[in-house]
Amino acid sequence: MAAGSGRRFGSQQPKQFCDLGGRPVLMTTVDMMRRALADASAEILLVLSDGFVDYWAGLCARHGFDSPRIVVGGDTRWQSVRNALDLIPSGKSPVFVHDGARPLVDDSVVRRLLSALSSGAHGALPVMPVTDSLRQRLADGTSIAVDRSAYCAVQTPQLFSADILKQAYEMPYSPLMTDDASVVEMCGYDDIALVEGSESTLKITRKADLDTVACMLGCHHKS
Ligand code: CTP
Numbered sequence: 691m692a693a694g695s696g697r698r699f700g701s702q703q704p705k706q707f708c709d710l711g712g713r714p715v716l717m718t719t720v721d722m723m724r725r726a727l728a729d730a731s732a733e734i735l736l737v738l739s740d741g742f743v744d745y746w747a748g749l750c751a752r753h754g755f756d757s758p759r760i761v762v763g764g765d766t767r768w769q770s771v772r773n774a775l776d777l778i779p780s781g782k783s784p785v786f787v788h789d790g791a792r793p794l795v796d797d798s799v800v801r802r803l804l805s806a807l808s809s810g811a812h813g814a815l816p817v818m819p820v821t822d823s824l825r826q827r828l829a830d831g832t833s834i835a836v837d838r839s840a841y842c843a844v845q846t847p848q849l850f851s852a853d854i855l856k857q858a859y860e861m862p863y864s865p866l867m868t869d870d871a872s873v874v875e876m877c878g879y880d881d882i883a884l885v886e887g888s889e890s891t892l893k894i895t896r897k898a899d900l901d902t903v904a905c906m907l908g909c910h911h912k913s
C-alpha cells in the first residue's frame with residue numbers, strides 16, 4: 691500500500707519516495723517483501739496514487755528496478771486496499787496486506803503469520819507491546835490512566851485468506867477501519883491471531899522515523 695500522501699511526514703513528495711540508502715524507500719519495501727515471501731508463485735501488487743504512477747516508472751527506469759504490477763489507489767487506505775482486492779481472485783489463497791511505509795519486513799514475522807493462518811485463524815497480525823503509558827480521553831475533557839498491558843500496537847503485514855478479505859471489503863467504509871483486521875472483524879470474523887511483531891517493522895510516519903529506519907538498515911540516507 692503506497693498511495694498515501696504522507697501528510698504527517700510533511701515532505702515535498704510522499705514519504706515512500708524519499709531516499710533510503712540511495713533509492714526510494716518503496717524499493718526496499720518491495721525487495722524485502724519479495725525476499726520474505728520467497729515463493730515464486732507469490733504476486734505483489736503495488737498500490738500507488740494516480741499522480742505518482744509515471745513518477746514511479748521513471749524512478750524504476752533510473753534505478754533499474756523491476757516494479758510489481760501497479761494498481762491505482764484511492765483517497766483512504768481502505769479504498770486503496772479495496773482497489774487492489776478487485777484484482778485478486780476469490781479463493782483460499784493467503785493475501786498479505788503491507789504498508790509501503792514499513793520498508794523493513796521481517797522474515798520471521800511472515801513465517802509466524804503463515805503458521806497462524808494455517809492453524810485455522812480468520813486472520814493473523816503482528817503486534818508489539820505498548821511501551822508508553824496510556825490514557826483515555828473522556829467526553830468531559832478529563833482523562834484516566836488505563837492498563838497498558840491490555841493493549842498492543844498493530845503492525846503490517848497482516849494476513850487473511852482472499853475470500854475473507856474480499857468479503858470484508860464489500861462492507862461500507864467506517865473511519866474505525868484503520869487497518870485490515872478492523873475491517874475483517876467488523877464483518878464478523880473474530881478469530882484474529884496475534885503473533886509477535888518486530889521492532890524493525892517500524893512505520894515511517896514522521897521525519898525521525900526515516901532516520902531510525904536508515905540506522906536499522908545500516909546505511910545513511912540523504913536528508
Ligand atoms: N495508504 C494508501 N492509500 C491511502 C492512504 C494510505 O495506500 N489513501 C498507504 C500509505 O502509502 C502507507 C500505508 O497506507 O504506506 C499506511 O498509511 P500512513 O502511514 O497513514 O501513510 P499516509 O496516509 O501516506 O500518511 P499520513 O496519514 O500522515 O497522511
Ligand code: MG
Pocket residue numbers: 694
Ligand atoms: Mg494515513
